[in-house]
Amino acid sequence: MWDNLNTQLTAGMRWYVADRDWLTVFQLPPYAPDLNPVEGVWSVLRRTALANRASADPDNLITTVRRGLRQLQYRHDVLNGCLTGTGLPRRPP
Template identity: 40%
Template sequence: MNTRAWIVFLDESGVSLLPQIRRTYAPRGRTPLLRHRLNWKRASMAGALGYHSTDPERGARLCFHLKPGSYDTAALIEVLEQVKVFYRGENVVLVWDGLPAHWSRTMRAWVAEQDWLTLERLPAYAPELNPVELLWSSLKKRELANLAGDHLADVADATEQGIHRINTNPQLPWSFLAHTGLAIHPPHPPNLRKDQ
């Protein structure tokens, strides 16, 4: 495996026109009401959060994709093609979970033709190791909280605002990684100085 690569965590999540109900503030005696149409229209979002394996000065990078419906292998290959463009063909080690579409025969055949991409699998039942899960949590607690949109475009707009908020805060993506307990840049052993 190339050690000068982007370590990229990818995950998908669903959103719908049904609001993500969260606690909120209101003046005493005026309980807030959330009115919405009972609408089951859904969209799916994919986030690829990357950290360079040898150069933390390059910062964290977030690539985001939103589509109506859900992801299958063909749609995920489209997402990975966008990831390739986003990372300008640099080497990427992609870390994701065991979703069948991630490891299908078609996906594995497509990946085998990609010289820039290596796949690694997260352990089963370990979403806490994926920093993108914290990205979803951040979006759903802020921009998507109590959002009663009439159209999927309303959800898309709110989501894009959240992605912009996260992209403009250079510490936030690193805090997502720190929360998982994983480290891309392990510290030097205590008995060695950098100049040795």
């Protein structure tokens, strides 16, 4: 299994695989955060509620994330921005 590491995509590596009929390589699809709206939401949280924050314990982190998500649910423009890049339908205002 190949995960698109740059050394796996070189011409030398392709020749190596092509010369060995016993070797089968499966190339995994590239990571595509632009197709997942959750990645946009996490990006917003990292820049707002979680920015410059160190949690002392998991409960503190959970509380911080919940508070950030609660504040974000009222920001329809931000949520629509997270959906726009994915091609999913927008949430009505």
